[in-house]
Amino acid sequence: MVSARSHYGPFSAAAAVDEAARARGYAIVSATLAHEDEASLTDALDAFLAQGVDGVVVIAPQQRAHEALRTVSIHVPFISLQWPDTPGDRAVAFDQREGARLATRHLIELGHSRIVHVAGPQDWNEAEERMRGYLEEMSARDLPTSPPVLGDWTADTGYELGTKLLGGKEFTAVFASNDQMALGLMHAAADLGLHVPRDLSIVGFDDIPEAKHFAPPLTTVRQDFAQLGASAIERLIADIEGRVEPAPTEFAAPQLIVRASTDAPR
Known part of the structure; x- marks a missing residue:
């Protein structure tokens, strides 16, 4: 479930999650939220649950979407990207x-x-x-x-x-x-x-x-989106399969890439 898919970060995160899930043999059902509010989030979750999904990945970088996530009940394993304070420590995020x-x-x-x-x-x-x-x-x-x-x-x-x-x-x-x-x-x-x-x-x-x-x-x-997606799916599948308790929030380390747009001041 993704909000703001048109932006590079959410789009790349969604693509990485999709690839990691398929590599583990899971099919992906996705939805893009038209609005970042509780009603839209609840409607998307209800649609997922009606299709019998095993778990949910939430990619919602906006504050209002995160606030909505904290108020709804999700009755299957889930993981959130971007927000370290997701309920139950169910998150992976870049630092x-x-x-x-x-x-x-x-x-x-x-x-x-x-x-x-x-x-x-x-x-x-x-x-x-x-x-x-x-x-x-x-x-x-x-x-x-x-x-x-x-x-x-x-x-x-x-x-x-x-x-x-x-x-x-x-x-x-x-x-x-x-x-x-x-x-x-x-x-x-x-x-x-x-x-x-x-x-x-x-x-x-x-x-x-x-x-x-x-x-x-x-x-x-x-930001290594492939790493983020793989980490999110690994934790979600472990939760789905009941192998381990959800681990604390994981932070993926960013990397500085130095090119020609920076130099000493003159």
Whole structure:
């Protein structure tokens, strides 16, 4: 069961879960929530149970979907992606905060001290955790922070924010909460006559397949969705088969991928 399937993270997570389940001999029945509320979640669960499913994987990164998940009764084994505080510790998730700290730390170690964060939508857990990671790393290095700039995951918004931020920029680097917004920022920088990374270093998050083909190739944080899907399915099948009690939340470690969009400030 997936909300926001059109976005890279939920889509990739759903594909990874599907592949891992099929590799274990399980068929997948999927549903995309039209709305992230209790009624939509309950309707989807009722439809699944009517088909006799053995277990449920919930991919719902928005806060309202998570709140709905906490209120409904699920009478089969289930596991949630993204939300570590899912009832019963039934979750696997990427360590979003550590990924953001890796991105921010990379910029700091290059010599940047004035770093802006372009965040994702505040009702998304990933956006909130990445913002916290940025703030924690800046605070740990005793560096000043400015309020994160809120985006909506899209390259169009990255471009729009970039044209506003970069016109009178007082910073040397940007950590964007996803690669699409980083792409928009790169476009804005080029239109304003700024060179990446000579005039501005940019780091993204997700390592979408196109990131290595950006101009310049994008430094970003990679999430191993295949690992996430396999871990989720392994825990769910163990619960279905009654082999073990559900383990505590598992965190998949992100990886910093350094490319040509970052350099020391000049």
